[in-house]
Amino acid sequence: MTPLLILFATLMMAMLLLFQLYPLLVSRRSCGKKAPELEGLVSDNLLKNKRYSLYFWAPQCGTCPNMTHIVDKLSQERNDLAKIDAVKHAELAHQMGVMGTTPALVFIENGHIENIALGAKTEKRILSLLEKQNISYEKKFTTNQKNKRYVLHQNTRL
Numbered sequence: 001m002t003p004l005l006i007l008f009a010t011l012m013m014a015m016l017l018l019f020q021l022y023p024l025l026v027s028r029r030s031c032g033k034k035a036p037e038l039e040g041l042v043s044d045n046l047l048k049n050k051r052y053s054l055y056f057w058a059p060q061c062g063t064c065p066n067m068t069h070i071v072d073k074l075s076q077e078r079n080d081l082a083k084i085d086a087v088k089h090a091e092l093a094h095q096m097g098v099m100g101t102t103p104a105l106v107f108i109e110n111g112h113i114e115n116i117a118l119g120a121k122t123e124k125r126i127l128s129l130l131e132k133q134n135i136s137y138e139k140k141f142t143t144n145q146k147n148k149r150y151v152l153h154q155n156t157r158l
Contacts, residue, residue: 027104027116030097035108041089042082049080051109051133056086056093058102063120067103070123074130081130107133 038047038054046052055071057064068083075081086093086102097116098104105117105126117129 022099024118026099027097027118030113031115033097033113035106035111035113036092036095038092041084041092045079046082051107051114052080052082053130053133054096054106054108055081055083056096056098056102056104056106057083058086060087061102064103067120067126070126074123074126078130105129109133 042054055067055075057068057071071081071083075083084092086098086104093099093104096106096113098106098118103120105121106113107115107117107129114133121129
């Protein structure tokens with residue numbers, strides 16, 4: 001192989017890796033930020049919850065139909081899950097850290113983005129993520145007996 005061909009192949013592999021990592025890095029940077037206002041997009045009952053999840057999907061997404069079917073079923077059983085079209089609400093998706101990587105689940109807790117799960121998930125994995133969010137929230141705060149303030153545990157990331 002010529003050195004030029006090797007350089008070209010290396011650059012192509014680096015670009016491919018970058019295109020796969022960039023959405024992940026952007027979504028991780030969004031964690032901890034205040035969630036944008038959602039009034040009018042989701043039900044008021046959902047917004048009353050301290051923690052809820054948003055499922056971003058797109059009509060042209062190849063893996064979204066399978067996951068959308070699961071999320072529709074789960075959202076009927078649960079009151080903490082809503083579905084948002086990432087194409088119609090592209091600015092909201094961008095603010096949440098979902099950049100063309102649908103499907104995506106965004107976990108919101110106390111008005112802040114807690115975690116983002118990118119890519120297609122099975123029903124079992126979605127349930128696991130939702131339960132992990134609930135367990136994390138319940139165990140996250142403890143009372144510090146010395147000064148009677150709430151203290152955040154260190155390793156509670158989803």
